[in-house]
Amino acid sequence: MDALIYTAMSGAERALHAQQVRANNLANADTAGFRADLELSMAETVQGYGYDARHMGRLRADTVSNRQGTLKQSDRDLDVAVIGDGYLAVQWGDGEAYTRAGALNVEADGTLTSNGRAVMGEGGPIVLPQYSQISIGEDGTISVLAPGQTLMQPLERLKLVRPDPAQVSKNEAGLIVVRGQQALPADPTVRVRSGFLEGSNVSAVEEMVATMALNRDFEMQMKLYKAADSMADTGNRLIRE
Structure with missing residues (x-):
């Protein structure tokens, strides 16, 4: 009966971890640009001699939903929403990571940031000069109007990338990274919409339904465990008799 116990207990553990994934998604239902985490389960054979008949359920929560979030108009010049499945590049450590959070800000030294992280241009972190007006084009080109001038001048272009959706995951800061690859090249086909922000792509209804299903899965696994123990x-x- 120990083979059934392996399956039941690992299945219950998977259900508990999956509930944590769903709870985190629900907590970020109102976070702009948030990408929902997906939980996938897989069977894994127990390693070791004589354990071929024993299997365990394992949770993989390193997949990200690629569904587009709802666009909300903000009419703020520094707000951008990425259209489609592209991402903004931001500085992360010695390299870069990617995000959909398009509420950009300008720091005191002119650095353009997203959630406190420097936004990358095609030539590195973007630093803006003094300006009286700014605009961001559909292709990510940043144009500014210098004090005393009458014409907008293109300054830099946001680094926009389009990774393979099946190869992206999240790092410890919740930023998007590509498995086994340090940095992606800029993709000139990615477009942004200025004056808009993308909301979270989490569906509260779907997450609640999934949570209830996981609760039932956990109860079923515990019943299997009790049945295995009884057998x-x-x-x-x-044997004793």
Whole structure:
């Protein structure tokens, strides 16, 4: 009966971890640019001699939903929403990571940031000069109007990338990274919409339904565990008698 116990207990553990994933998604239902985490389960054979008949359920929560979030108009010049499945590049450590959070800000030294992280241009972190007006084009080109001038001048272009959706995951800061690859090249086909922000792509209804299903899965696994324990106890009594 121990083979069934492996399956039941690992299945219950998977359900608990999956509930944590769903709870985190619900907590970020109103976070601009948030990408929902997906939880996938897989069977894994227990390693070791004599354990071929024993299997465990494993949770993989390193997949990200690629569904587009709802666009909300903000009419703020520094707000941008990425259209489609592209991402903004931001500085992360010695390299870069990617995000859909398009509420950009300008720091005191002129650095353009997203959630406190420097936004990358095609030539590195973007630093803006003094300006009286700013605009961001559909292709990510940033144009500014210098004090005393009458014409907008293109300054830099946002680094926009389009990774393979199947190869992206999140790092410890919740930023998007590509498995096994440090940085992506800029993709000139990615477009942004200025004056808009993308909301979270989390569906509260879907997450609640999934949570209820996971609760039922956990209860079923615990019943299987009790059944396995009862059968093992019965077998032990038969041996003793």
